[in-house]
Amino acid sequence: MGRLLDVWCEATVPYLSEAGKGMDGRMDARRAVKLLWSGLHGQFGLWRNVSDVSDASELDELRDALLFALFGRV
Numbered sequence: 001m002g003r004l005l006d007v008w009c010e011a012t013v014p015y016l017s018e019a020g021k022g023m024d025g026r027m028d029a030r031r032a033v034k035l036l037w038s039g040l041h042g043q044f045g046l047w048r049n050v051s052d053v054s055d056a057s058e059l060d061e062l063r064d065a066l067l068f069a070l071f072g073r074v
Contacts, residue, residue: 019072
C-alpha cells in the first residue's frame with residue numbers, strides 16, 4: 001500500500017488543513033487515510049455481506065458521516 005498511501009496522503013493534507021485538523025496534531029494525513037481506507041472498505045463489506053443493508057442510500061449516509069468526521073465536510 002506504499003505508493004497508494006502516499007498519493008492518498010497528498011490528496012488528504014489540504015482537506016485536513018481546511019478542517020483545521022492538520023495544524024494542531026489531532027489528525028495527521030497517514031492516520032486519516034488509514035481511517036478513510038478502512039471505513040470505506042468496511043462499508044463495502046457491510047453492503048456485500050450484511051442482509052439488513054439493502055438500501056444504498058444508507059451506505060451513502062455512512063460514507064458522508066465518515067467524511068464529515070474526518071474533514072468537517074462531505
